Amino acid sequence: METTLFYARAACDTMMRKFAAADLPPKGHFYYHQGVFLSGVLKTWQLTGEQKYLDYAASWVHAVFDESGKVKQYKRADLDDIQAGILLYTLYDATGDKFYRRCIESVAAQVQDIPRCQCGGFWHTCGSSNQMWLDGLYMVCPFIAEYARRFDRPEWTDLVVNEIRLMREHTRDAKTGLWYHAWDESRKADWCNPETGLAPEFWGRSIGWVPVAIQDVLAQMDPDDERRAALELYVRDLLTSLLRYQSADGRWYQVVNKGDQPGNWFSFMLVSFCLFPVNLCKPEISDE
Structure with missing residues (x-):
């Protein structure tokens, strides 16, 4: 077999x-x-x-x-x-x-x-000024977190924890619990909501990066770091929210909350769920 x-x-x-x-x-x-x-x-x-x-x-x-x-x-x-x-x-x-x-x-x-937004978060690319994308959590946070542990740079742990916090603060939708794909601090991107700066969709692939990134960060953090609980709650809340949009055959759509619309397709983001060992039976989290 x-x-x-x-x-x-x-x-x-x-x-x-x-x-x-x-x-x-x-x-x-x-x-x-x-x-x-x-x-x-x-x-x-x-x-x-x-x-x-x-x-x-x-x-x-x-x-x-x-x-x-x-x-x-x-x-x-x-x-x-x-x-x-x-x-x-x-x-x-x-x-x-x-x-x-x-x-x-x-x-x-x-x-x-890497350039920074005024809030302190990383620009996703130099050509995407003032924009934070969910993908970026996986692209940079695991490297920073491991560097912090190996070379005794606690300020780098502070940096990566703050990056995750800022991403959630600016992209999480209070109604669904899902995280929008991106946020433009300047509200100037042609794709963003001019009032909120948010991207228009909950993109399955980008959401999938989030639990994997946070898992890798937690693996590098001190077991006694009091900030671990908040990071674990971020993931628990996100995954619990995603369960509401699971299809009958156990999959998720690329545009997570629009599975009934033509042109949508299934995403492979489910792999991220299998990698993160959190207790999904306790989804409570404050929106503050």
């Missing part, structure tokens, strides 16, 4: 046959597309012990960083260009090679360059 590990290996092996590590698209770009996939490759290595998976991820990192630890094609600081930094921690632990430590510091320097 096939197991989840069987499918993980099959997926990794298929991609490894199709692409040399250096050719993973977008080729040459230090980006979340490769980072998300290679995170899975490294988890498969951890579960199987097969060296080829570790070597493949390492080969990609060497293709996009120079030997000084700088990103070869670095042009600007966008959240999507931070996510793949989480690979570096595993590679550093596995090899002890100081090259990966230099790369970690290079990515950390990029975090410092």
Whole structure:
């Protein structure tokens, strides 16, 4: 009988046959597309012990960083260009090679360059001025949280907890409990509500990033940190709210609350639910 590990290996092996590590698209770009996939490759290595998976991820990192630890094609600081930094921690632990430590510091320097909204939250991209998107929680928060723990930078834990708090504060809909895809502090984006700055939809894919991001942050935080309870409640509240929109066959739509409308389709965001070990029997949370 096939197991989840069987499918993980099959997926990794298929991609490894199709692409040399250096050719993973977008080729040459230090980006979340490769980072998300290679995170899975490294988890498969951890579960199987097969060296080829570790070597493949390492080969990609060497293709996009120079030997000084700088990103070869670095042009600007966008959240999507931070996510793949989480690979570096595993590679550093596995090899002890100081090259990966230099790369970690290079990515950390990029975090410092990301523009901020007046409220203190990160812009999603330099071209999306004053905009916070749910996707950004996964793109930057796990890297920051792990950096904080490893290198004793408690102010970085403060930064990431505040980012999550701000995202919820500005995107959560009090009526449904769902989080809108994005928020424009300036109210100038052509997609936003000119009064609230909110995006028009609850997008399944973007909501799916939220529990995964917060889970990864919690894994790096001190077990005694009093802020953990609030983060867990954020996720419990969001997932409980999503249960109201589950289809009869157990799936969710990409536009979460519009499953009865033509053109909508099922989303794969359900995977995020399976990754977060919270007690959904206690959904109470204050809106304040």
